[in-house]
Amino acid sequence: MRLRFAPSPTGNLHIGTLRAALFNWLYAKANGGTFVLRIEDTDLERSDAQYETNIVDGLDWLGLTIDEGPTQGGDYGSYRQSERIKAGVYDEKAKKLLASGHAYYCFLTPEDIEKEKASAIKKGIPYVHSRRSSDMSEEDVNDALASGKPYAIRFKMMSDREITFKDLVRGDISFDCSLLSDFVLVKSDGTPSYNFAVVVDDAAMAITHVIRGEDHISNMPRQLAIYEALSLQAPQFGHLPMILGPDKSKLSKRHGATAITEYRDRGFLSEAFLNYLALLGWSPTGEQEILSPDELIKQFSLDRVHKSGAVFDVQKLTWMNGQYLRKLSVDVLYSLVMRYVSADFSQIMQGYDLKKQHLAVAAIQDNLDVLSDAMSYLEVFFERDSAYLDLVKDQAFTADQCLVLKTFLELLEQSDADSMDDYNALLDAVCKKLDLGKGKVFKPIRLALTGRGSGPNIGALLAFFEDDVISKRLGDCLD
RNA sequence: GGCCCUAUCGUCUAGGGGUUAGGACACCAGGUUUUCAUCCUGGCAGCCGGGGUUCGAAUCCCCGUAGGGCUACCA
Numbered sequence A: 001m002r003l004r005f006a007p008s009p010t011g012n013l014h015i016g017t018l019r020a021a022l023f024n025w026l027y028a029k030a031n032g033g034t035f036v037l038r039i040e041d042t043d044l045e046r047s048d049a050q051y052e053t054n055i056v057d058g059l060d061w062l063g064l065t066i067d068e069g070p071t072q073g074g075d076y077g078s079y080r081q082s083e084r085i086k087a088g089v090y091d092e093k094a095k096k097l098l099a100s101g102h103a104y105y106c107f108l109t110p111e112d113i114e115k116e117k118a119s120a121i122k123k124g125i126p127y128v129h130s131r132r133s134s135d136m137s138e139e140d141v142n143d144a145l146a147s148g149k150p151y152a153i154r155f156k157m158m159s160d161r162e163i164t165f166k167d168l169v170r171g172d173i174s175f176d177c178s179l180l181s182d183f184v185l186v187k188s189d190g191t192p193s194y195n196f197a198v199v200v201d202d203a204a205m206a207i208t209h210v211i212r213g214e215d216h217i218s219n220m221p222r223q224l225a226i227y228e229a230l231s232l233q234a235p236q237f238g239h240l241p242m243i244l245g246p247d248k249s250k251l252s253k254r255h256g257a258t259a260i261t262e263y264r265d266r267g268f269l270s271e272a273f274l275n276y277l278a279l280l281g282w283s284p285t286g287e288q289e290i291l292s293p294d295e296l297i298k299q300f301s302l303d304r305v306h307k308s309g310a311v312f313d314v315q316k317l318t319w320m321n322g323q324y325l326r327k328l329s330v331d332v333l334y335s336l337v338m339r340y341v342s343a344d345f346s347q348i349m350q351g352y353d354l355k356k357q358h359l360a361v362a363a364i365q366d367n368l369d370v371l372s373d374a375m376s377y378l379e380v381f382f383e384r385d386s387a388y389l390d391l392v393k394d395q396a397f398t399a400d401q402c403l404v405l406k407t408f409l410e411l412l413e414q415s416d417a418d419s420m421d422d423y424n425a426l427l428d429a430v431c432k433k434l435d436l437g438k439g440k441v442f443k444p445i446r447l448a449l450t451g452r453g454s455g456p457n458i459g460a461l462l463a464f465f466e467d468d469v470i471s472k473r474l475g476d477c478l479d
Numbered sequence B: 001g002g003c004c005c006u007a008u009c010g011u012c013u014a015g016g017g018g019u020u021a022g023g024a025c026a027c028c029a030g031g032u033u034u035u036c037a038u039c040c041u042g043g044c045a046g047c048c049g050g051g052g053u054u055c056g057a058a059u060c061c062c063c064g065u066a067g068g069g070c071u072a073c074c075a
Helices: A015-030 A049-062 A081-086 A089-099 A110-123 A138-146 A194-204 A214-229 A260-265 A270-278 A293-299 A314-327 A330-340 A343-350 A354-367 A371-382 A385-392 A399-414 A420-434 A438-450 A458-464 A467-478
Strands: A002-005 A034-037 A103-106 A152-155 A162-167 A171-176 A184-186 A209-213 A236-240
Touching (some): A002 A209, A015 A034, A015 A049, A015 A209, A015 A293, A049 A260, A049 A270, A089 A103, A089 A152, A089 A194, A103 A138, A162 A214, A162 A236, A194 A214, A209 A214, A214 A236, A260 A270, A270 A314, A314 A354, A330 A354, A330 A371, A343 A371, A354 A371, A371 A458, A385 A438, A399 A420, A399 A438, A420 A438, A420 A458
Antiparallel strands (some): A152 A184, A162 A171
16 A cells, blocks of 8 residues: 655645645555655746755654655655656656547647637636647648647547546545546646646556545546556545635635644644644544544544545644643653743753752643743743842732731741742641631732732742742832 | 535534434633642533425435635646
């Protein structure tokens, strides 16, 4: 079983494309198949090596390991269409089609075709290419060729046929060929068109299953016709539902961040992202939604792929990311967090004991949805005194609250509290001594210590700050 | 316009002739917690419409409607 992911490097890897890659990968892994990457860069104008890098980076981030591709090679190379053009792969097949009468030279200019189209629209009839050039005599064709007239090679669509195929996710789909134009196989610049190139390459690379977006369904009759004309065995096809933006149209740049590297940079975990994406258009048998890559592979099957489009919901992605973040060990979370705080902040943090740093990170673990939020939650621990002073200067403390601060300070002086537990015990003692509820006690202490009304667990806060800092801050509030 | 695909809570989805139509996100309410959160409990909320078929349709069929895709010498 051989699956392929065949993006064109005309832009960054985005969600829809990636989801296709993911499903191919899952299907390949689930069945012990091979996952190949083929770069479809026949559009010389728009293709760019930088995008190929972005695509590979994205796959890499998510752990979608490639078995054969431009960088890892394989027995079916080259894995870049631009290189295959140079190798003459497509020319050979085009000649074959020309020779067998399935294709012909077309000398019509784009303007000619525009005219045909306009007149069809005017008459209110569906446009079908006139295939005028296919009637030319061999002599005329040779003359035109010899005179250097620009030409394209078109496929001669059999007009009185119906083409049917069994889609792996949708079942039988059929098309009336009489409605289909003779389409271009080879463009006038000599490069193959998409429909031609995919067929030639999927066949040459012995691809057995093609899983791609629903937007490719209408290409099926053209591609199937080429397989037939070339007497090639067609793979099986499965078309995935589209991923939609909030407005239900195909997800695109105008829906915001679509380059998947942006999600990485915002602090989504690759496993969470993968998990969420897998649930878009596919569902497992049970009700468990949090699934590791291995579990996904184990459970994946094409017959549980949904048929209708799915709206990409950042909120749920974010929730899922939080779930993954919460399961991380402090060590791992810490090293992750350090990659998402600014260089300055990281330097400040590293001025503290590693133990303290871990304490702070552990204290914010339950707050985190995305790693890029970490810094703002961590601020309270590592900010400069001036920032703290700025916040606390507007805080007014009532006499009762001052009593709480004073009592706490007294107890603190007599204790040798060190851990979170110790400080919590101290806090309890204050409550008991003053006969006050926790709210009445904790609030003024938090306020005095951080200048904020909310934040991490106060035990963690107290354990983090040195006793002299606590004394100073609380003491100053009493004045 | 033509062709193709699709239609269950706001969103992701389960369920494919007999179910109190299940779960998750979001939202709301309660609880835990010193707070924002996390966590726990509960709630709100759905089968696009109309015709068939059937003893019985969310489920099967047809027709509408709506959405999406394609209609390139882009992929």
